[in-house]
Amino acid sequence: MTAVISATGLWTPPNSITNTELVASFNAYVERYNAEYATEIAAGARQALQPSSVAFIEKASGIKHRYALDKEGSLDVNRMVPRIPQRPHEQISLMAEVSVKAAKQALERAGRDPADVGAVICSCSSLQRPYPALAIEVQNELGASGFGYDMNVACSSATFAIQNATDIIRAGHARSVLVVNPELCTGHLNFRDRDTHFIFGDAAVAILVEHVDMAPPGAWTILGTRLKTVFSNNIRNDFGFLNRGDEAHRDDPDKLITQQGRKVFKEVIPLVAEMIIEQMATMDLKPSDMRRLWLHQANSNMNRLIAERVLGHEASQDEAPTVLDVYGNTAGAGSIIAFHHHNADLKAGDKGLICSFGAGYSAGSIFVQKAG
Numbered sequence: 001m002t003a004v005i006s007a008t009g010l011w012t013p014p015n016s017i018t019n020t021e022l023v024a025s026f027n028a029y030v031e032r033y034n035a036e037y038a039t040e041i042a043a044g045a046r047q048a049l050q051p052s053s054v055a056f057i058e059k060a061s062g063i064k065h066r067y068a069l070d071k072e073g074s075l076d077v078n079r080m081v082p083r084i085p086q087r088p089h090e091q092i093s094l095m096a097e098v099s100v101k102a103a104k105q106a107l108e109r110a111g112r113d114p115a116d117v118g119a120v121i122c123s124c125s126s127l128q129r130p131y132p133a134l135a136i137e138v139q140n141e142l143g144a145s146g147f148g149y150d151m152n153v154a155c156s157s158a159t160f161a162i163q164n165a166t167d168i169i170r171a172g173h174a175r176s177v178l179v180v181n182p183e184l185c186t187g188h189l190n191f192r193d194r195d196t197h198f199i200f201g202d203a204a205v206a207i208l209v210e211h212v213d214m215a216p217p218g219a220w221t222i223l224g225t226r227l228k229t230v231f232s233n234n235i236r237n238d239f240g241f242l243n244r245g246d247e248a249h250r251d252d253p254d255k256l257i258t259q260q261g262r263k264v265f266k267e268v269i270p271l272v273a274e275m276i277i278e279q280m281a282t283m284d285l286k287p288s289d290m291r292r293l294w295l296h297q298a299n300s301n302m303n304r305l306i307a308e309r310v311l312g313h314e315a316s317q318d319e320a321p322t323v324l325d326v327y328g329n330t331a332g333a334g335s336i337i338a339f340h341h342h343n344a345d346l347k348a349g350d351k352g353l354i355c356s357f358g359a360g361y362s363a364g365s366i367f368v369q370k371a372g
Contacts (some may be wrong), residue, residue, distance in 0.1 A: 002212050003166040004219040004264050005368060006112070006176075008340045009206040012327070015071040019054045019064055022198055025075040027051045029192055032077065038362035047223045050194060057198045059260075062300025064264055066201025066328030068186050080191040095128040095204075096137040099180035102206035103142060106178070110208050110216050117208075118174030120148035123161035124181050125331035125358070126188050126237070127152055127257055146174050150322030154235070155296060155358025156227075157332030158207065162354075162366050163225045165209035175214060179207040183331040188237060190256040200257075200330030205336040220343070220368040223351070224359055228363045230271060235259040236331075259359075272357045273309035278364055280310075283367060287311045290319075291350040294342065294359050297324040297334030310353075330358060348372040 027280040030049040040046035068074055074085030087093060092100070099122060107114060120142075122135035127150055134291070135148030155162040159183040164176035185200035212221065253257060282287070287310060295303045300322060307315035321342040330337060333355045346352070350370045357363035 003076050003169045003222045004212050004215040004371065005162070005222065006111035006210045006214065006216050007106045007207040007220050008208070008336060008339050009107070009109065010104040010205040010337060011101040011105070012067045013128060013202050015068050017066055017068050017075065019057050021075060023052050023054055023057070025077055026191065026197055028077045028101055035360070041042065044073070048363060052198070056221050061199065061328045062324050062331075063198060063290070063328045064325045067203060069184055069202045069292050070186070073370065074186055074191055075088045080221070080289055082186050084187065085186065088263065091175055092141055093128055093137060094132065095122075095124070095182040095184060096134050096141060098184070098204040099134065099138045099182045099206065100141050102182075102204040102335065103138065103180055104180055105205040106208045107190045109143075110186070110210075112208065112306065114142040114144045115364065117142070117176045118146035118176045119165070120146075121151060121164055121177065121179045122148070122182070123151035123153065123157040123164075123332065124178060124183055125157055130241070134182075135180070135217045137165045138178075142178075144178065153332070153362050153364075154360055155242040155298065155329075155331045155334070156356045156360065156362035156364045158205065159225075159332075159335050159354060159356045159364025159366055160227055160362070162207060162209055163227055163364060164360070165207075166222055166225060169209065169211050173290035174192045175211040177209045179209060181207070181332045181335045184281055185331050188239065188256050190253060190258075193253070195261060196259060198330065199329045203333045203337060205255055205328060205333045207336060207342065217372055218344075221371050222366040223368070224283050226275060226365050227272070228275050232267065232359075232361045234263045235361075237359075261298045265302060268357055268361060269305050269309075270320065271361060272355065272363050273306050275363055276310050276355060277308075279365055279367070285351070287369070288352060289344055291349050292318070292342065292352040293320040294335050294339040294352060295320055296355060297322065297327065297338060298329045298358065300324055343370075346370050
């Protein structure tokens, strides 16, 4: 391969929400709902809502905490939606702003000037708007050259974009490609849904992918990449511009994220593990060659089982570090946050895997090696 990961950057909101705070808000809503519809519930015409608990959340997901763009609005039982005022067109958009913050950190860590960047890819699970592309806005704000475009591959967005960046470099269209992955997930989270209200947090990451000739000290050589998709309705979000044409269903729950967690758990684990194992065989890599796995941070139980299938034994925190407990599920950013926080201790020649997976189904794997 001709590409390296030169640096990463991370932005997180200043606000954080603990499970205790989230459960208190949700249970207050449940109590109010069940009281309001008590007659219908008693008659069997409506189903009562069930309260949540900290123990339930931690057992189901491993999540203990998450960062949130707006804590007050999300926890307000009268609202339960983050309060995000619309900005005038003359002001930088919110997703572009947080992307730029993460990007500047990545550029600084690589010792790179924004003008050196020849392409920008904005890839995330939910885009703020269809056009103009957020990537072009980021490109403009940074003063980067070349071109930019947006992508959406749900929770696999960052790894799919790294594959795209690698292809751009291999084809000679640019020598330095900035991937930004702004994940403001609480904006499409249903805080009134017991099965999903605790899952997501907000963050933005940036990954600087460059030609090997530009590699700074400590860069990671990209050894191989693989992408895979299999259609499934088990994770879905039907929000889109066509919704305005059907007022009867415009605000239905499926216009936020919905998922059938048990089906996802059962189907995604073998899909991802088999993809990784097959790619390792193609690259003549053995489990013992893998110094570290930076997996998608969606569910601690899923990661434990995937890592066990890949490595052949239960992975330690050192082998497959977790950031899920602190950040929650940050969609496409999760595996990159794990990589960002847990790669500096590896030595030259050490190999690892960045892997993400999610709705679609989609999965992307990036095998890397610490350069000398």
